Amino acid sequence: MPQSFPEYIDWLDNRNDLIWPKPPKLQPINARPHAKPMAGIRAVLWNLYGTLLRVTDGEPLLYHHTALRMQVALEKTITEFKMWNSMKRTPGAPWEYMLQKYRGVLEDLELRTPVASGDFPQVISSRIWRQLIELLEQKEYTYDVGFYGGPDDFAEKVAYFFQACLQGVEASPHALSTLVECAKARLTQGILADTQPYSLPQMLRALRSQGNVPPPGQLFDVNLLSLSHETGVRRPSQTFFGTAVAKLAQREIAPQETLYVSSRIQGDLAVAKQYGFRTVLYAGDKSSFKASPQELSHADIRPRRLITDLRQIRQLVSIE
Numbered sequence: 001m002p003q004s005f006p007e008y009i010d011w012l013d014n015r016n017d018l019i020w021p022k023p024p025k026l027q028p029i030n031a032r033p034h035a036k037p038m039a040g041i042r043a044v045l046w047n048l049y050g051t052l053l054r055v056t057d058g059e060p061l062l063y064h065h066t067a068l069r070m071q072v073a074l075e076k077t078i079t080e081f082k083m084w085n086s087m088k089r090t091p092g093a094p095w096e097y098m099l100q101k102y103r104g105v106l107e108d109l110e111l112r113t114p115v116a117s118g119d120f121p122q123v124i125s126s127r128i129w130r131q132l133i134e135l136l137e138q139k140e141y142t143y144d145v146g147f148y149g150g151p152d153d154f155a156e157k158v159a160y161f162f163q164a165c166l167q168g169v170e171a172s173p174h175a176l177s178t179l180v181e182c183a184k185a186r187l188t189q190g191i192l193a194d195t196q197p198y199s200l201p202q203m204l205r206a207l208r209s210q211g212n213v214p215p216p217g218q219l220f221d222v223n224l225l226s227l228s229h230e231t232g233v234r235r236p237s238q239t240f241f242g243t244a245v246a247k248l249a250q251r252e253i254a255p256q257e258t259l260y261v262s263s264r265i266q267g268d269l270a271v272a273k274q275y276g277f278r279t280v281l282y283a284g285d286k287s288s289f290k291a292s293p294q295e296l297s298h299a300d301i302r303p304r305r306l307i308t309d310l311r312q313i314r315q316l317v318s319i320e
Contacts, residue, residue: 005153005156005157006201008157008160013205020168021166031283035305035306035307041258041316041317044260044313045224045226045244046193046262047261048191049194050264053175054172055167056168056169063106064166069166071093073165074098081161098132101135102128109121109127116239120236122231124229126159133154156197159198160198163198169206173309174309179219180219181311181314182317183214185319188224189224190244191224192240226247231243235271245275255272255277256276258278259277260280262280263289263290265296269303281296281305282308
């Protein structure tokens with residue numbers, strides 16, 4: 001029976017022949033928190049990467065401009081899934097051939113993914129690899145269906161493996177305890193973030209390093225997960241934030257009763273503020289922090305609160 005995605009991640013973690021990159025050491029920001037309590041808060045929506053999760057480069061990337069980074073990730077992927085025998089013999093190293101194909105598919109998907117005017121397409125990583133695998137299959141490429149599953153399942157697992165080789169991910173300090181405390185206080189929690197199909201399993205894997213993780217349904221309202229890989233559009237798309245507002249309305253929760261926590265202002269907290277969310281800037285790590293002094297002083301986009309530690313959410317919502 002094919003492995004489920006969580007089973008596949010656990011299987012990879014239990015291997016001793018793989019070395020994964022890690023995010024750089026956390027660099028605190030010289031900022032003073034503004035965590036004055038806010039009345040009437042019923043829900044918290046979290047950004048994922050850069051807020052609950054620390055990731056190399058501060059945000060997830062499908063393509064890295066540093067050739068060496070792409071080389072290492074592609075070489076490991078080619079070796080792991082035994083792709084070399086089905087690749088065309090061209091001048092240069094195998095990873096260079098795969099990089100050319102990868103970049104071509106990525107650019108094509110960026111151009112061809114249909115979105116409404118004013119929206120920004122979210123390219124799904126597994127679709128890139130599905131097309132690359134189909135190219136390999138023209139040269140009689142095969143894989144273990146009994147282990148990896150069908151074409152879509154296999155492409156998702158290849159995409160996760162490649163990304164795990166490209167960028168390190170770990171939970172932000174005190175992420176798990178903060179989520180648990182908010183849940184115990186009966187705050188409704190959701191996610192509003194740019195994601196890939198592997199993002200939620202990746203988050204749960206990272207949180208486990210901080211302790212026992214309750215079932216996801218005890219931490220998050222599954223109906224308040226606004227994930228870009230599901231909507232097909234990413235921040236700062238108007239459709240993306242509008243969808244989150246509609247989901248809250250189904251729970252009879254207004255944006256004005258909702259905290260949105262993220263580490264960047266432009267294209268994120270600034271847009272959320274336009275929709276009425278009470279915005280909170282997380283200034284916990286220089287690698288993901290995206291806010292200039294000009295943005296912090298601009299009344300129209302300035303976040304309502306600033307925290308330097310996720311545990312300060314407790315002060316904002318008056319958790320004892």
